[in-house]
Amino acid sequence: MTNAAQPARPTQLSHVAPDGSARMVDVGDKPITARSASAEGFVRISAELERAIRDNTVRKGSVLEVARLAGVLAAKRTDELIPLCHTLPLDAVEVAATLEEGRVRVAATIRTQSRTGVEMEALTAVTVACLTVIDMGKAIDKAMVIEGVRITEKHGGRGGSFKAPPEGSR
Secondary structure, eight states: OOOOOOOOOOOOOTTBOTTSOBOOOOOTTSOOEEEEEEEEEEEEOOHHHHHHHHHTOOTTOOHHHHHHHHHHHHHHTHHHHSTTOOOOOEEEEEEEEEEETTEEEEEEEEEEEESSOOHHHHHHHHHHHHHHHHHHHTTTOTTOEEEEEEEEEEEOSTTOOEEOOOTTOO
């Protein structure tokens, strides 16, 4: 007879029903609290596209402004895109798209008074804004890459606060 270790029991996942099907978590008993989340992401771009964005000569228009607006719209529609996200009343949606050397940086901060957090809204805002940069600039640069999409900070809820380490420190 061996003393083999028993396999660890899997942790009960909040979005999995007892029968194994996906389910939306019931947050009805959770208190309404102030919650916020910030995210960032980057689109690596060519020197030619960087110049066109800086000079505002991209044929489709202002890349940074259209990307910013796309991010705002995306945050408001997150529950339509991600199947198990709750519909949330967003109190504030702030999205910024800025040109840096060799890339566009997109940052979003979302705030709500709700029973669940807004991390997915912040990530959706950033990701759709990054996709918009690609859509706007693809005639000039077909090799763009989205990278570094992540939560940078969150506050509120049972999980409390989180602040990510600086970019590139992982």
